[in-house]
Amino acid sequence: MHTWHWRTWNDLPYLTCRLLEPWKHGFFTQHFWSQPPTRLTEILHPTAQVYRVKQVHGDTVLVPSEVEAMAASAGNLSPTDELPPADGLVTDQAGQAVWVCSADCTPALIGDVVTGHVAAVHAGWRGTAMKIVPGAIARLQSQGSQLQDLRIALGPAIAGEVYQVSKQVAAQVGATVVSTSPDDVDETLVALRQLSDPPVLDDPEPGRVRLDVRRINVLQLEQLGVDAEQIAIAPFCTYQNPDNFFSYRRNHQKKAQWSGIVSK
Template sequence: MHTWHWHTWQGMSYLTCSLLEAWPHGFFTQHFWPRSPEELTMVLHPDASGYRLKQVHGNTVLTPSEIVTQLNEIEEENNSALVSADGLVSEQPLQAVWVASADCTPVLIADEKTGLVAAVHAGWRGTAAKIVPQAIARLQAQGSKIEDLRIAMGPAIAKEVYQVATQVAAEVGASIIPHENEEAIVEALHELPNSPLLTDPNPGKVRLDVRRVNALQMEKLGISPEQIAIAPYCTYQTPEHFFSYRREKQKKVQWSGIVSQ
């Protein structure tokens, strides 16, 4: 079993996973808000360079060099510009890649052989568009093998409290179930072992486990369940540690990051 550990830095807590212990990493809590990823990189590794994105709930995954190229193309006077994407894959050692979340799933991926890492923001839209498989494909393009990957999914909203329209569940479910028909997809999801769906008392609604769908997408790529860890924390139900957009309706986030070797 993979274990999760709390650490403190200047009296504030962040979470790590034993699966990624060889890499400096952390799923930071709301108490670090509004510190920037650049500041948080110093907590993980003072010599690393931090990279972040303007997250747009898509499935684009970039590398630091692609970010630099795109930033150079954006007008020079806009110093605070960010490149739009939802995943980052390192290319060399000491690159810290960061994603922000407030109910969506932060996914940190590391390769035991190459030392490369990825950070992915997987909300329901990104999950429906298979952003985690996209990030894994980019790692594979840099020489990663499926069996060498280690993946930790951080605190996110749990299915017990994540009510969505059945249409949303069907869009997300289509990423792992090859049916065309919305009802057939939802029915097939309900029948899966450890189903990512719970029934909801309201018509046209279900409860959805986005992290479970991501795990199933990875298993379809040949990743074993032992290579995947899921944090036992729900952002919505753990207000003492995490922001939840659904709970607070505030545009606040917590950061998750990992440093390549």
């Protein structure tokens, strides 16, 4: 718990992570839902440029210059125009605020202690099956980042103990961290259960299991060569904490909480 800290703005709570102390950042709660990223950025860093994308549960990661180029080519005249489809943003200059929203999916904020670049990633089960967080790290590496310099915080998301999915979905996601084919569902699930701190748990309903998506992301990162001490997981479940977080699985409402970080 000491890694995560509750902060307040106008008596409204949001979370920060000790690993990301060098950067202005926040995992905002449902209490901020009426505040768009432009307003939330003012809380963190009033002069930062604000970037977000249209999240589509994919694996595309963009840099702000690409977002701006897409907006220009589309003839967008205002921030309310169509956003480019993507699920991750990696900064390419200082003073850029990048944002993602989530309601059960994993919000991942990443910072490089040497370059100052940061990333914000929306990693649901589909994005995790496509290894979007390693994809964001690959973009950081293309800009000069070294793995040992990264700090990664996985924010509030639905916990594995309550996230029921089909065995097929669990196998598709789990095949990214074990040497089996996602087509062989049973073999993949057996391999996942043999891992330390298994990312799948039994479910009483036939054909279903419980899936810990954040644990899968940690395993993907460790297989890249990221040390466990460079990663922090928020000890909060969106589904089980209705006072602070929206949960689509719980309420089936299209509402979410924002998570953002500002580059140095």
